[in-house]
Amino acid sequence: TTYYGLDLYGEVRLVQLLKELEQLEGLDWIRLLYLYPVHFTDELIDTIAGSSRIIPYLDMPLQHINDQVLKRMQRRVNRAQTVELVGKLRARIPNLVMRTTFITGFPGETDEQFAELKDFVRETRFERMGVFTYSYEPDTPATKLDGHLPEDVKEARRDELMAIQQDIAFEFSDSLVGYELDVLIDEEPEPGLFVGRTFADAPEIDTCVFVSGDNIKVGDFVPVVIEARQDYDLIGSLAEEEETTE
Known part of the structure; x- marks a missing residue:
């Protein structure tokens, strides 16, 4: 995604695209997926941090963290650059949720290099x-x-x-319990039971929120109080119903 524009215009134009998307009516969430660390500029960070529509969720596939493995993968960043970028993103984008992907067993990966990757996951969370x-x-x-x-x-x-990662993901989900979050409703698997996602979850790959209620339609954004975690998923209730019972 950070390469957007190179093939069309000969230069990166993701910031310009995002600013144009922000002007479209009816577009509540802009979610950025598959962002390479390369071309992640300060201007892009400021654009994300200052937007009311670009949600604070970034999907950045890092693949590995050991410099030798990254070089063999022909990645254009090293460990130091990655650590610096992640720190900058955390510091400048409020309430940031980060998704990444890694590859294990790349040709030549040693026990020591894999141990470095494990330590990085524990530290970066x-x-x-x-x-x-x-x-x-x-x-x-x-x-x-x-x-x-x-x-x-x-x-x-x-x-x-x-x-x-499971322990880290569960701890994050547990931290959401008790909070009211907007949930985008994706489906109604049975009458009155709905499945949706918070800003922290991309479709099909992240956590789901299960909520029951009336007058909900697929495609709605509804305020939900998160009540519990069930494995990777969350259980919630409509915020209006929560207020009515008090």
Whole structure:
């Protein structure tokens, strides 16, 4: 996403696009997905921080944090640059929720490099995270690298990293209990039961909020008081109903 405009205009124009989108009526949430650290400028950060429509949720697939692995992946950033950017984003965008993805078992990944990745996840505490094992794809540069790892090693590392993240994700969800949040209703799986998402959740990959009530339609934004966490998902009630019972 941060590369937007390079192919069309020969320069990055994401900020200009976002400012135009902000002028459209009926567009309540603008969610930024698949943002590479490259081209993440101060102007872009200020645009996100100062917008009432660009929600404070950033999906930034980092893939790894060890410099040697990043180089083999042909990523254009290193650990120091990544740490600096994440710190800047946290400091300047209020209530920021960050999602990232990592790859375990990339060719040549050592135990020490994987340990560095685990430590980074513990320290950085991404609210949302996905992990994939390296998948062999013919005719890609990575196929020519040495050090391809067995599938069971790649899967074990993935599971270990997700176990670390589960505790972080549960703690974040628990911190939302008791708060009133706007929820975008996505579906009604059965009469009177609705499934939606807060600003902190992208469709199909993040947490869902389950809420019961009347006069709700798919596509509505409704105020919901978060009452409990159930595994990765949240249970809530309509804020108006909460007030009526007091």
